[in-house]
Amino acid sequence: MYTIGQVADMFGLPVSTLRYYDKQGLFPELERTSGIRRFGDTELEALRVIECLKKAGMEIKDIRLFMEWCAEGPSTYPKRKAMFEERKAHMESEIANMNRALDMLKFKCWYYEQAIQDGNEDRVKALIPDNLPEEIKDTYDNAHTQ
Amino acid sequence: MYTIGQVADMFGLPVSTLRYYDKQGLFPELERTSGIRRFGDTELEALRVIECLKKAGMEIKDIRLFMEWCAEGPSTYPKRKAMFEERKAHMESEIANMNRALDMLKFKCWYYEQAIQDGNEDRVKALIPDNLPEEIKDTYDNAHTQ
C-alpha cells in the first residue's frame, strides 16, 4: 500500500493529477484510512492502463467507463473490445491525416529551399507543376500556396 | 472582393471563426469599407494557407507569425523554412508515437477477442508471452495490462 506522494514519485506525476483522476472516478476501488488515500496493486495497475489509454487519445470519461466495465467482469468484454476497435479506427484515420499534413510540410520545406536559393519565389512557383518531387506531388493541390 | 458571409460559405466556416482569425491578426492586409470587412484574393489565399498550417498542428500565434513573415518579403524565407522544418520533425515524432499507440490498440483488440472466445482472461493472460503476434510483440511491454 502506498500514499499518494509515493505513487506520484513512482509514476512521475504531480500529486494533484492523481487526486484529479480519483475525483474523475478512475480508481473505483480506492480505499482510505482515516481520510487518507491508500493506493494498492489495483490502483497501480489502473494507472498503467490509464497511461496507455491516454496515449491512445482517449478522454477521461471514456477511461472511467472502461474502468467501470473492468470492474463489472467478463460480461463487458464485448463493450471493451468495441471501444478499442473504435479507437483503433479513429487512430488509423488520424495517422493518415497526419501523413497528409506531413507531405504538405515536406513540400513547404522544399519550396522554401528553392526560394532561398533563388532569392525569390518566381522560379519555384513556375517550377511546381512539372518538377515537383513524386512523393509530394499529390500534396500540391492541397498546398497551392505561397 | 467578398463579404465575410460569402467567405464563410466558400470555406464552410462559421462567420464567427473568420472574425476570430481576423482579431488574431491572421489577415494583416484585410481592408474595410465603412467598417465592413472586404475579403480579397490575398485573404482567400491566406485562408487556404491557414487550413494547411492548422492541419500541420500549428498554433494560431505561429500562423500569425508566418503571415507577418510573408508580408515582410524574401528576407524571411529562412525563418519560414525553419518553421516548417521544425514542424516536420515534430510531426514525424508525433506520427511515430501514434503508431506505437496504434500497436497497443491492436494488441487490446486481439486480447479481448481471445477473452470473448474463452469467456475469461485466464488463457489469454497465460498465452501472451510466447504466442503474441509478431508486429505487436514489442508493444507488450508497454501494455502489460488487463
Next chain:
DNA sequence: GTAATACCTAAACCTGACTTTAGGTCAAGG
C-alpha cells in the same frame, strides 16, 4: 414603417485536463 437580414463590437462563455490557491488536519522533530 417595420421586419428580416447581414454586418459590426466587446465581453462572457465553453470544453478538457489539469494546476493553483486558500484554508484545514495531523504527526514528527528540535
Next chain:
DNA sequence: CCTTGACCTAAAGTCAGGTTTAGGTATTAC
C-alpha cells in the same frame, strides 16, 4: 511549543480555439 511536511477539500484559475450573447447599425423587402 511551534514549525515543517504530507496529507485533505472545494473552488477558482489556466490555456487554446473558438462560440455565444447582448447590443447596435445599415440595407433591403413587403
